[in-house]
Amino acid sequence: MLKKLTMLLMMLFVCLFSVGIVNADLLSPGKSYTLTPSPNTGYTDPTLSKLTNSNLAWGDSVRWSGINPVIVLDLGASYTLQSASMYAMYSDGEGIFPPTSVEIQLSEDGINFTSVGSITSWTPFGSYTRKGTNSFADTLARYVRYSPIAGSPYIVEIEAEGLTPPPTPTTTLPPASPTPPPATPLPTAAPQNGSITASFGGVVYGRILDKFRNALPDIKVTYSTSGSEYLGSNPVFTDNDGYYYFEDVDTQYNYGLEMTAKRYGTITINKSGGVQDAVIRIPDEIIIRGLSDKFNLTGSVTDLYNAPVNHARVRVKSAGEPKITYTDSLGGFSMPDLFIGTYTVSVKHSGYFVGRVKFSNSDGLDSEIAVLLTEK
Numbered sequence: 001m002l003k004k005l006t007m008l009l010m011m012l013f014v015c016l017f018s019v020g021i022v023n024a025d026l027l028s029p030g031k032s033y034t035l036t037p038s039p040n041t042g043y044t045d046p047t048l049s050k051l052t053n054s055n056l057a058w059g060d061s062v063r064w065s066g067i068n069p070v071i072v073l074d075l076g077a078s079y080t081l082q083s084a085s086m087y088a089m090y091s092d093g094e095g096i097f098p099p100t101s102v103e104i105q106l107s108e109d110g111i112n113f114t115s116v117g118s119i120t121s122w123t124p125f126g127s128y129t130r131k132g133t134n135s136f137a138d139t140l141a142r143y144v145r146y147s148p149i150a151g152s153p154y155i156v157e158i159e160a161e162g163l164t165p166p167p168t169p170t171t172t173l174p175p176a177s178p179t180p181p182p183a184t185p186l187p188t189a190a191p192q193n194g195s196i197t198a199s200f201g202g203v204v205y206g207r208i209l210d211k212f213r214n215a216l217p218d219i220k221v222t223y224s225t226s227g228s229e230y231l232g233s234n235p236v237f238t239d240n241d242g243y244y245y246f247e248d249v250d251t252q253y254n255y256g257l258e259m260t261a262k263r264y265g266t267i268t269i270n271k272s273g274g275v276q277d278a279v280i281r282i283p284d285e286i287i288i289r290g291l292s293d294k295f296n297l298t299g300s301v302t303d304l305y306n307a308p309v310n311h312a313r314v315r316v317k318s319a320g321e322p323k324i325t326y327t328d329s330l331g332g333f334s335m336p337d338l339f340i341g342t343y344t345v346s347v348k349h350s351g352y353f354v355g356r357v358k359f360s361n362s363d364g365l366d367s368e369i370a371v372l373l374t375e376k
Helices: 002-008
Strands: 020-022 033-036 070-090 100-109 114-119 129-149 154-163 202-210 220-224 243-249 255-261 263-269 282-288 296-300 315-319 321-327 332-339 341-348 355-361 365-373
Touching: 033 365, 070 100, 070 114, 129 154, 202 255, 263 341, 296 315, 296 355, 315 332, 321 332, 332 355, 341 365, 355 365
Parallel strands: 202 282, 296 365
Antiparallel strands: 020 282, 033 070, 070 129, 070 154, 100 114, 100 129, 202 243, 220 255, 255 263, 296 332, 315 321, 315 341, 341 355
């Protein structure tokens, strides 16, 4: 009994996700795909949007029972792909598990596909979700085919990561002068182009996004390196699409990037150099998952026997007007875009006493709760 109570108490925690740094762009959100055959009734995807909307909730999953489906993701253009991932729901008590394996195939034309390996292992991603990833050598492709095998998985999201071309930097030139003044030569060691020494010729660029993968403009970015005559560059600020761009920098040595913004604090990353090419592009994408003024709430509602309670009324209340939703057939619910603050979640269902959970969110990290209902 003590062990069971301990497990129930552990389910009432708030699950937080930390800052992440990746070396590629996530290309799949909002992209189109096809499903063959159609999913089971009750877990359909009529608008073909559930698997690329970045919502990891029971009610957003699709399911096939006893059938090996095929999912083909269309990225809309060819990219240099590096990995493909799938998210599936997990509940040991309910006998719900991810697929045994998922073969990944790539294609440029949507007709001729080449296998690049399979997803064979799954890692926890929250309490009720598992993530599997297949990484492979850089491959140019537009279409990604996912072929899960075995079982009756509840698939909730698919992802593809790869490199996107950097934005073309724009330079505003001064008006031409009919008689330009003679140029004053600088000493050999003096910096040119601001404080950038033009002889190095490397390019470093990247993108900064928030936890909802929205672009963050006006983020200050500083580039520095060690072991080189190159001492660094003037800071730059991200543009409206979140891109930063450094030209004529030294990429032959290890270098560091520092991003500073008032509400996000400072993030520093270090990268390895050693590239001899005079024009090398080293993409970095920084995902800032915390310190947002909004967060997503997900949760589950169960009874004393750990059975899901479906169609329970969930009321989420803070300082403003309460928000109402209902649990799905597996007892899950989700409430996106809540403002940071203190909340009380009240759950009602006929035949049960009202269940309540109170929690606070002050940093914008996604929260997950579990609510236990007791029969009357």
